[in-house]
Amino acid sequence: MSYHLIIGDKLYSSWSLRGALALELAGAPYEETLIKLNQPDTRARLLAYSATGKVPLLKTEHGIIADSLAIAEYLNEQHPEAQLWPADITARAQARSACAQMHSGFFALRGAMPFDLSRDEALESVALDVQVDIDRIVALWAECRLAAKDSGSFLFGKPSLVDAFFAPVAVRLRTYRVEVPAEAAAYIETIYNWPAFQAWQKAGLAEREG
Structure with missing residues (x-):
């Protein structure tokens, strides 16, 4: 194919x-x-x-x-x-729900924190609606971890489509230096250590240098 x-x-x-x-x-x-x-x-x-x-x-x-x-x-x-979704039906349902929420929401965060792999600077101030989005994302990640049946450091243990959807959010939180709880920070680190993401990041940063 x-x-x-x-x-x-x-x-x-x-x-x-x-x-x-x-x-x-x-x-x-x-x-x-x-x-x-x-x-x-x-x-x-x-x-x-x-x-x-x-x-x-x-x-x-x-x-x-x-x-x-x-x-x-x-x-x-x-x-x-x-096995792009979690095998367990409850975990799979939660993973799909999380992806759908990401796909159709969090507009305040997206608008205030545009995706830019090369950025490394905090916002001067974080608007209330942006903070609400950040707090919801952190809570959503925690809900995913609770629903996970497999071991591992991704949201449902093994890397899956839900991680593909939240990888750009992890980038935003890292590049805008947003302080998050330890569990969320560990997940962001997992994304940054994911070889598939690292390859994209390397190519993206090379675009800027070029």
């Missing part, structure tokens, strides 16, 4: 990171095309692949899959051997 992933800048595109991590979890080889965002020709280049004009996009034998959550579920169906 052949895949072609269309992404934005690795330095700045958090949703592209989710799609790439999902593919890495699936163990599926894929071709990658990077389209630089916020350029005069960005939209035209993206529309050549999909009417959404957004990244990530996954070209498959079944057509173009748009949106990182749809990509994740498609890969789960195509690669059941990879």
Whole structure:
């Protein structure tokens, strides 16, 4: 099976990171095309692949899959051997719930703390709605850990799609120097030690240097 992933800048595109991590979890080889965002020709280049004009996009034998959550579920169906969701039904339900909450929420945090792998500076002040989002994320991670049935330092023990979805959040909390409880800090460290994330991070930082 052949895949072609269309992404934005690795330095700045958090949703592209989710799609790439999902593919890495699936163990599926894929071709990658990077389209630089916020350029005069960005939209035209993206529309050549999909009417959404957004990244990530996954070209498959079944057509173009748009949106990182749809990509994740498609890969789960195509690669059941990879066990992209937790095996336990209760843990799996919680993992899907956490991904959905991330996918459709936390707008205050996203707006105030744009994704930038190269950043290393705290906000001058944290607005109340941003702090509410941070507190909810920390609580959500703790809920995931409580529901986990497998041992390991990822949210449900072994790396899964839920970690792909929260990796960009871990980056935001690290790069904006947000103080979090020890358990959340340990999870952020787990993401930063994840080889699949490290490869993306290295490539993203190289974009800035280039």
